[in-house]
Amino acid sequence: MKDRIIEIISKYNGDSTRLMDILHDIQAHAGYIDEATIALLADKLTLSAAQIKETVSFYHFYSDKPLAKVNIYLNDSVTANMNGRKDVLKAFEDACGIKIGRVTTDGNIGLFSTSCIGMNDQEPAAIINDRVFTRLTPYRTKQIINGLKQGQHVKELVVEGCGDGNNALPIIDAMVYNNIRRKGALLSHDYPLFTVIKDILPKTSSEEITDIITESNIRGRGGAGFPTGLKWKFGSRAKGEHRFIICNADEGEPGTFKDRVLLTEYPEMVFEGMVAAGYAVGADIGLLYLRYEYKYLLVYLNGILENMRKNNFLGQSIAGIGDFDFDIRIQLGAGAYICGEESALIESLEGKRGEPRDKPPFPVEKGYLNLPTVVNNVETLATVVKIIKNGAAWYNQLGNKDSVGTKLLSISGDCRFPGIYEVEWGLKISDILAMCGANEVQAIQVGGPSGTLLGEKDFDRELSYSDLPTGGSMIVFNKNRDLLSEVVLNFMNFFIEESCGTCSTCRNMPYVLRGKLLKVINGRGVKTDIEDMVNWANLLKVSRCGLGQTAANPIVSSIRNFRHLYDALVQKEIEYDSGFSLETSVLESCKAVRRQPLFHHNA
Amino acid sequence: MEKKIIATTSLAGCFGCHMSVLDIDERILDLIELVEFNKSPVDDIKTFTKPVDIGIIEGGCCNSENVEVLRSFRKNCKILISLGECAIMGGLPALRNGIPIEECLNEAYINGPTVGLNTQHILPNDDELPMLLDKVYPCHEIVKIDYYLPGCPPRADLIWEALVALITGSKLDLPYEVIKFD
Numbered sequence: 001m002k003d004r005i006i007e008i009i010s011k012y013n014g015d016s017t018r019l020m021d022i023l024h025d026i027q028a029h030a031g032y033i034d035e036a037t038i039a040l041l042a043d044k045l046t047l048s049a050a051q052i053k054e055t056v057s058f059y060h061f062y063s064d065k066p067l068a069k070v071n072i073y074l075n076d077s078v079t080a081n082m083n084g085r086k087d088v089l090k091a092f093e094d095a096c097g098i099k100i101g102r103v104t105t106d107g108n109i110g111l112f113s114t115s116c117i118g119m120n121d122q123e124p125a126a127i128i129n130d131r132v133f134t135r136l137t138p139y140r141t142k143q144i145i146n147g148l149k150q151g152q153h154v155k156e157l158v159v160e161g162c163g164d165g166n167n168a169l170p171i172i173d174a175m176v177y178n179n180i181r182r183k184g185a186l187l188s189h190d191y192p193l194f195t196v197i198k199d200i201l202p203k204t205s206s207e208e209i210t211d212i213i214t215e216s217n218i219r220g221r222g223g224a225g226f227p228t229g230l231k232w233k234f235g236s237r238a239k240g241e242h243r244f245i246i247c248n249a250d251e252g253e254p255g256t257f258k259d260r261v262l263l264t265e266y267p268e269m270v271f272e273g274m275v276a277a278g279y280a281v282g283a284d285i286g287l288l289y290l291r292y293e294y295k296y297l298l299v300y301l302n303g304i305l306e307n308m309r310k311n312n313f314l315g316q317s318i319a320g321i322g323d324f325d326f327d328i329r330i331q332l333g334a335g336a337y338i339c340g341e342e343s344a345l346i347e348s349l350e351g352k353r354g355e356p357r358d359k360p361p362f363p364v365e366k367g368y369l370n371l372p373t374v375v376n377n378v379e380t381l382a383t384v385v386k387i388i389k390n391g392a393a394w395y396n397q398l399g400n401k402d403s404v405g406t407k408l409l410s411i412s413g414d415c416r417f418p419g420i421y422e423v424e425w426g427l428k429i430s431d432i433l434a435m436c437g438a439n440e441v442q443a444i445q446v447g448g449p450s451g452t453l454l455g456e457k458d459f460d461r462e463l464s465y466s467d468l469p470t471g472g473s474m475i476v477f478n479k480n481r482d483l484l485s486e487v488v489l490n491f492m493n494f495f496i497e498e499s500c501g502t503c504s505t506c507r508n509m510p511y512v513l514r515g516k517l518l519k520v521i522n523g524r525g526v527k528t529d530i531e532d533m534v535n536w537a538n539l540l541k542v543s544r545c546g547l548g549q550t551a552a553n554p555i556v557s558s559i560r561n562f563r564h565l566y567d568a569l570v571q572k573e574i575e576y577d578s579g580f581s582l583e584t585s586v587l588e589s590c591k592a593v594r595r596q597p598l599f600h601h602n603a
Numbered sequence: 604m605e606k607k608i609i610a611t612t613s614l615a616g617c618f619g620c621h622m623s624v625l626d627i628d629e630r631i632l633d634l635i636e637l638v639e640f641n642k643s644p645v646d647d648i649k650t651f652t653k654p655v656d657i658g659i660i661e662g663g664c665c666n667s668e669n670v671e672v673l674r675s676f677r678k679n680c681k682i683l684i685s686l687g688e689c690a691i692m693g694g695l696p697a698l699r700n701g702i703p704i705e706e707c708l709n710e711a712y713i714n715g716p717t718v719g720l721n722t723q724h725i726l727p728n729d730d731e732l733p734m735l736l737d738k739v740y741p742c743h744e745i746v747k748i749d750y751y752l753p754g755c756p757p758r759a760d761l762i763w764e765a766l767v768a769l770i771t772g773s774k775l776d777l778p779y780e781v782i783k784f785d
Contacts, residue, residue, distance in 0.1 A: 580740065594728055
């Protein structure tokens with residue numbers, strides 16, 4: 001064991017910033033990361049044991065305890081629950097004879113819950129030993145567990161065959177469907193791959209490339225919407241021995257799955273975009289941070305990079321440009337929503353806990369390894385390729401005045417055609433609902449849990465950065481859904497689960513707010529509880545990053561747009577109710593000491 | 604001006620907040636001109652003997668007795684003040700929150716290094732004893748609290764200024780130095 005670990009460490013040249021990879025390899029080899037391993041790693045990497053434990057304990061897919069031979073991670077997103085997760089979970093629990101979060105006594109099967117895995121259009125889904133299983137039913141669940149008990153390999157349990165497009169390639173071989181429903185400027189297959197690298201970069205200066213991007217007015221497609229051209233300009237001006245281009249493929253916002261589809265069907269364009277960005281910014285290293293949930297794409301993506309190297313689209317003097325050296329490495333994440341935040345992503349790339357940094361300095365000045373770093377979204381990088389090819393003017397014709405271009409929407413929930421839709425900015429919510437075949441719509445969540453829950457009165461609003469910005473997650477809820485207990489509560493659980501814990505506001509306030517929400521749902525709420533939730537949510541604004549700042553959005557936006565649901569649940573006749581019950585709160589201790597509860601109600 | 608009636612109690616607290624009340628020093632003579640104490644450890648009156656204007660609560664609620672005392676304060680006092688960290692947030696006793704209660708009891712009475720004489724491994728369970736709650740609660744999660752005075756303990760100046768303002772109806776001026784406490 002020890003020799004194997006030393007081998008793994010030397011594979012990464014004893015580089016402590018590669019701790020994520022080292023831990024992945026050890027986890028794959030030993031099944032978990034124990035104390036002795038941590039001590040050995042600390043010694044060899046000249047880190048403290050505490051630093052290594054910090055990283056191990058932070059990520060969902062590392063474990064310091066032995067896991068099972070087969071580990072099932074059942075997605076807990078809102079759409080999974082809308083599509084029958086509860087029954088699937090029960091079927092898993094019954095078939096395995098364990099509760100979720102446990103491992104069977106023979107150590108063969110472990111059953112765990114996990115946050116959104118990017119399969120919202122084919123839920124309920126689970127990751128079983130790194131293989132994605134979609135559209136699970138109780139029946140399929142029983143079959144899978146029976147198969148496992150009979151010693152079948154996880155791969156043999158896939159009876160559904162492969163998904164569409166590249167998902168069917170032997171190298172991917174996943175039962176995942178792309179569900180591309182609408183193509184536009186980005187997704188239309190009118191682009192001969194690598195034209196930008198081959199034909200345009202050699203004839204164009206790096207400043208000119210940046211100018212094209214600036215003039216195109218494209219803004220970051222991850223959701224925050226920072227002007228891409230400006231970011232590149234800042235990056236190219238910052239001083240440093242190296243500059244880095246990071247492609248953020250850690251899409252973790254529940255309900256979004258567009259990067260999954262881009263990386264499955266358009267990976268060359270994403271990588272080409274990274275090369276173009278590298279050329280414009282003067283970077284020599286590109287890093288793609290791939291969320292662990294998309295590990296099934298890793299070998300495929302690395303193969304494409306290898307081909308690009310063979311064709312001199314990566315490496316030294318790319319496309320004959322004498323001083324342009326650039327290569328790309330893929331870093332696998334380990335399960336943490338917060339790593340979608342660029343500075344947390346950078347911390348993770350350095351092998352640390354994914355905790356957002358204080359800003360400024362921004363990553364363009366001091367990013368990865370404290371050197372200038374441009375972090376762009378997958379969709380942004382794919383799009384810049386088409387912009388460079390077709391020109392800024394072409395791109396400016398698309399979209400509306402406030403927000404140019406197109407946007408990939410990941411639509412899921414109560415609609416006939418969940419999937420990926422490429423639309424121009426400026427589209428109305430009502431048009432989106434019609435497009436995806438949604439009827440009897442009660443609400444739509446725009447931009448995932450950190451976005452806004454909209455009701456009918458807002459359906460004529462348009463997608464735009466100034467009014468309705470979105471990273472693309474759209475979840476539709478029909479009139480039969482209980483928005484508070486099915487949707488808002490699920491989103492609050494998500495934020496509580498995914499907080500990195502750095503800021504006390506984000507660590508605590510979502511708990512407090514969820515407590516209030518549950519009080520209301522359970523019929524113990526009073527009117528002031530609703531006002532308290534709105535007022536207390538403001539405290540979250542002091543959090544360091546977007547996760548904390550938006551963690552109350554599910555509650556605040558549902559109170560704003562669905563106030564009647566709260567009003568209907570709170571008690572009208574009294575002004576104050578703490579929700580506390582002495583009778584139930586003593587049950588646990590009385591059981592522990594073996595006595596009967598006894599009350600003196602005349603107090 | 605008629606004297607206001609005050610009652611105080613320490614629930615799951617350490618009496619540090621009560622000590623801080625005494626830290627108002629010679630102003631206690633002025634205070635006694637303004638108020639009369641009813642149920643309170645200060646004068647050792649055990650039960651309410653008349654309606655009270657201001658109830659001051661130190662400590663949160665860790666057991667059923669705390670809850671009953673707090674509820675009786677709510678019933679008998681016009682205004683309730685949570686005084687100090689434990690009353691407001693649970694404080695140090697709330698460190699047990701999140702640990703299963705059986706584990707806490709076993710550590711305290713059976714497995715702990717200082718447990719010597721409990722040879723029969725008995726967990727206290729006499730009916731006379733208050734029952735432990737599943738966690739330590741801040742007071743406002745049990746009854747309605749009207750005002751909060753933070754600190755561990757709250758500074759004597761804060762307690763003094765707040766009480767005088769409340770009793771005389773004057774404006775409360777609390778500079779940062781008086782309410783910061785860590």
